[in-house]
Amino acid sequence: MTDVVETLVKNNQELVEQLTKVNKQNEQLHQEVTYLNELTSEMSRKLFGKSKEIVPEDGQLSLFENDTSNTVKANDVLTEVSSYKRKAKGTKADKLANFPTKIIERELKDEDCQCDNCGSHMIDMGSIEARSELEFIPATIKRLMYKQHSYVCKKCERQGITSIKKASIPKPLISNSLGSSSIVTETILQKFQQKVPAYRQEKYWQSLGLPINRDNICNWQIISSEQVLQPIYDLLHEELTQQDIVHADETSYQVIQSDKVKTYFWQFCSGKTEEKQIVLYHHAESRGHEVPLQFLDGFNGYLHCDGWGAYHLLPNITLVSCAAHIRRKFFEALGNKRDPNKSSPAYIGYMYWQRMFQLEKSGAI
Numbered sequence: 001m002t003d004v005v006e007t008l009v010k011n012n013q014e015l016v017e018q019l020t021k022v023n024k025q026n027e028q029l030h031q032e033v034t035y036l037n038e039l040t041s042e043m044s045r046k047l048f049g050k051s052k053e054i055v056p057e058d059g060q061l062s063l064f065e066n067d068t069s070n071t072v073k074a075n076d077v078l079t080e081v082s083s084y085k086r087k088a089k090g091t092k093a094d095k096l097a098n099f100p101t102k103i104i105e106r107e108l109k110d111e112d113c114q115c116d117n118c119g120s121h122m123i124d125m126g127s128i129e130a131r132s133e134l135e136f137i138p139a140t141i142k143r144l145m146y147k148q149h150s151y152v153c154k155k156c157e158r159q160g161i162t163s164i165k166k167a168s169i170p171k172p173l174i175s176n177s178l179g180s181s182s183i184v185t186e187t188i189l190q191k192f193q194q195k196v197p198a199y200r201q202e203k204y205w206q207s208l209g210l211p212i213n214r215d216n217i218c219n220w221q222i223i224s225s226e227q228v229l230q231p232i233y234d235l236l237h238e239e240l241t242q243q244d245i246v247h248a249d250e251t252s253y254q255v256i257q258s259d260k261v262k263t264y265f266w267q268f269c270s271g272k273t274e275e276k277q278i279v280l281y282h283h284a285e286s287r288g289h290e291v292p293l294q295f296l297d298g299f300n301g302y303l304h305c306d307g308w309g310a311y312h313l314l315p316n317i318t319l320v321s322c323a324a325h326i327r328r329k330f331f332e333a334l335g336n337k338r339d340p341n342k343s344s345p346a347y348i349g350y351m352y353w354q355r356m357f358q359l360e361k362s363g364a365i
Contacts, residue, residue, distance in 0.1 A: 038335045053331045060190065096132050106130075141208050144180075146170070178212065179220040187217045189225075233280065240278045241299040245271030248296075248305045250287060261286050268295065271304070289313040327353035 097330050102218075105127070113122050153163035173181040190196040198214035205212050240246060247269045252262040264287050269279040282293045289310035296303070302318040306325050311317075332351065333346035340347045 041335065042332055053328060074320070092132075096134065099134060102135075139186075139208060141183075141210055172219060173225055178210065179216070179221070180222075183210075184220045184224050188221055191217075210269055236280060237280050237295075239276060240268060240270065240280060241296060243270055243274050243276070243278075244301040245274060246296070246299060246301060247252075247271065248292060248303055248311065250291075250308070252287075253283070255283075258285065266291060266293075266295065271302075323356060325355060327357070 034203060038262035107124070109121070115122055148169050149167045151165045153161075156163040173179060187198075189199060190201055190204075191198065198217040202213055202218055205217075213298055248266065250264050250266045252266045254261070255263045263283065263285045266282040266284060267279070268282065270277050282291070282295055287308075287310065289312075289328065292310060293314055296314065296317070301318070302320050303311060303314065303317045304320040304322065305311045306322045311319060327350060330346050334340045334344070335346075342348075
């Protein structure tokens with residue numbers, strides 16, 4: 001009888017151990033399933049969801065982050081088209097108000113100003129604004145000829161002294177060149193703002209009567225960058241490194257004539273409390289710490305940036321973390337964005353940073 005009891009006890013212990021092991025495995029599987037669900041939800045949000053980090057509170061949008069993307073402003077005009085309404089971005093008068101006005105008087109002259117009934121001369125009784133439209137004036141090129149006047153002092157001349165003065169002449173941007181400051185500026189705006197390459201600008205300038213080619217345009221931009229823009233950039237760079245707060249970020253950029261697949265544009269700018277606001281871009285083939293180390297040489301203030309490790313290797317600089325990046329991690333950890341667990345650390349941390357952003361927008365901090 002004793003042997004039977006011992007056998008049953010032993011079997012029972014084995015069953016308990018097996019059950020404990022199964023429960024542990026179930027718990028691990030449950031954690032993996034939860035993680036995969038959260039990962040799937042996060043990937044779906046990134047692919048198909050809104051980029052704005054908004055979490056509903058009690059079925060409503062957060063009180064601390066107003067989403068006005070779908071609201072209609074008071075001064076917007078709703079125009080009805082067939083069976084639906086669409087939002088118009090201002091009236092015609094609002095759009096015309098931003099341009100200088102040239103008044104064109106339409107009057108009756110001579111015989112047109114005689115009465116059709118009796119033939120008497122008619123008197124002007126006033127005018128109304130009948131119609132307004134915009135006039136486009138195509139670009140034109142003018143030849144500016146500077147004539148330098150010279151002046152001589154006759155009194156000194158009678159005493160045998162030569163005294164001559166000449167009026168000053170503005171220094172050309174590029175000596176002995178058709179590339180004046182206005183033309184070179186336009187080529188730069190077309191290339192970097194309008195995305196019009198030099199070979200397409202050739203026909204544009206030739207249509208205006210200026211026979212230049214892409215080599216002229218590229219050479220003008222290189223010379224003006226080296227001789228005019230670079231000294232200004234250097235002065236702004238020196239001023240930026242003397243400020244107390246600097247923001248920094250970097251992004252990848254593909255350059256055709258580069259051995260590397262990715263190069264990087266670095267941005268450095270002033271804090272919003274700085275009196276002199278400066279924004280500088282710096283291109284480099286590396287994302288390593290040597291780039292900000294060299295660019296921020298002499299800077300010993302607060303550097304506001306994300307968590308990229310290159311910034312942590314800079315000496316004599318106090319790093320300030322980006323609150324938007326911190327909030328994003330809490331947002332990503334929420335899991336179910338529509339019905340979040342309000343007692344979770346992720347939700348508490350997220351709402352804390354929402355309040356911080358709201359206080360910043362209100363000017364309280």
